[in-house]
Amino acid sequence: MNDNNLILACLKCGTKNRVPGSRIDESPKCGKCGKVLSAAILSQPVNVTDSTFDREVLASTLPVLVDCWAPWCGPCKAIGPVLDELAVKYRARLKIAKLNVDDNPGIGSRYSISSIPTILLVKNGRIIDTLMGALPKEQLESQIARIL
Numbered sequence: 666m667n668d669n670n671l672i673l674a675c676l677k678c679g680t681k682n683r684v685p686g687s688r689i690d691e692s693p694k695c696g697k698c699g700k701v702l703s704a705a706i707l708s709q710p711v712n713v714t715d716s717t718f719d720r721e722v723l724a725s726t727l728p729v730l731v732d733c734w735a736p737w738c739g740p741c742k743a744i745g746p747v748l749d750e751l752a753v754k755y756r757a758r759l760k761i762a763k764l765n766v767d768d769n770p771g772i773g774s775r776y777s778i779s780s781i782p783t784i785l786l787v788k789n790g791r792i793i794d795t796l797m798g799a800l801p802k803e804q805l806e807s808q809i810a811r812i813l
Contacts, residue, residue, distance in 0.1 A: 669726045671757060673702045686727070689757040708753045710761040715771035722762055723790040728812040729760045730805075731785040733778050735767045740799035741782045747802045751809070758813055788812045 669686040675695035684693045693702045713721045722729045732748055734741035752761045766773040784796040793812055
């Protein structure tokens with residue numbers, strides 16, 4: 666794994682702790698209260714909104730795959746379990762974010778998202794690529810390899 670720093674909030678005291686990505690599997694402890702920090706949240710997609718997109722995606726220290734979707738979209742539903750698997754596989758190396766474009770039209774408008782699912786690949790605060798459609802897992806992994 667790489668040495669991207671991750672910020673984990675302690676579930677006991679709320680303190681934010683900086684943890685190197687390469688040490689996430691070493692059961693890091695909170696610097697304030699000593700409780701073991703949970704990295705389970707890194708193994709699942711994070712929901713983002715118009716108000717959290719810049720902080721969660723553009724300011725992320727990790728590369729980010731953003732799934733722009735809607736609850737009524739069949740192909741969006743089909744790709745969901747694949748993204749869940751990828752979140753586990755690339756834990757602490759890639760953040761997977763989900764943006765419901767029906768509830769968050771601002772980001773959809775900002776990035777001219779006109780069809781769903783649309784996947785945004787983001788690195789260092791910049792959109793590296795935009796992928797359209799429910800791509801197979803192998804093709805998504807090939808695209809992920811480009812930004813890691």
